[in-house]
Amino acid sequence: MSATVITRPMSPDDVNGAAAVGTAALEVLYPVEFRPDDAATRAEFARRSRARVGHIRDRDPAGAWVAELDGEIVGVALALVREGVWGLSLFGVKPGLQGQGIGGPLLAGALRAAEGCRAAIILSSSDPRAMRRYFRAGFRVRPCLAAAGELNRTRIPAGLRARPGDLESEADRATIDAASRFVRSASHLEDVGAMIAAGGQLFVIEGAGWAVGRDGAPAIVAALDDETATDLTWSCLAAGDAGAPTHIDFITQGNDWAVAVALDAGLSLTPDGPTFVRGELGPLAPYLPSGAYL
Known part of the structure; x- marks a missing residue:
């Protein structure tokens, strides 16, 4: 990857691109029977994703971050804070670009919104890279079924x-x-x-x-x-x-x-995927x- 990746706060204009990256990163982890398999279902799934990203970006701009490469959004981290509890709502890198140093700065940006919070929670995928990052960030593991x-x-x-x-x-x-x-x-x-x-x-x-x-x-x-x-x-x-x-x-x-x-x-x-907790x-x-x- 020769071009420079820029990690920055998410703007309102980034919402659609961030939602698309988040969907692409998570969709490959879903069981086949739960993946949208027709145009109408995929369109509704995309609408929900955009609404989710827009809702949290508007209310928690400090926790909303994107990674940009050659003008394209290739990573997203989205965190919220509610009554002193920080939570990671979305974290993903465009498939094919994982493992190239994009995710770390994104997560670090979102975690800055946790400063001063009394507790934090992450619902993790089963991706080993994600689990490693969360544990190294000081979270305790709670296995899940x-x-x-x-x-x-x-x-x-x-x-x-x-x-x-x-x-x-x-x-x-x-x-x-x-x-x-x-x-x-x-x-x-x-x-x-x-x-x-x-x-x-x-x-x-x-x-x-x-x-x-x-x-x-x-x-x-x-x-x-x-x-x-x-x-x-x-x-x-x-x-x-x-x-x-x-x-x-x-x-x-x-x-x-x-x-x-x-x-x-x-x-x-x-x-x-496990739950990670802090505080x-x-x-x-x-x-x-x-x-x-x-």
């Missing part, structure tokens, strides 16, 4: 308590704040609207927990007790289309309730974190 397959709909429990949520409801907003702060010590409320805009459906059990489901999978679950988290996760699964594949990601230690749901639903368990985050349970919003 994932589950995937076709939902056995005959096993969906009767009498689920979760109902559609409403961000205009003060009670629902209070539930989101309380459950989020319980599991990770910082609210997700600022980002729930973006999750819904990206195709998510909000579920709430008032005073006990909330979730966002998308495409028949839980995108995030946060609750005050295992029973509530179980109900919310089943509600996300039940909202999917019959016969479509589903998944539950980033099941960490302390969330055996999620393992039980996965097995009862007929899904298969596999190792997932005091709370129990991270009962909790299924969001890949984009942690």
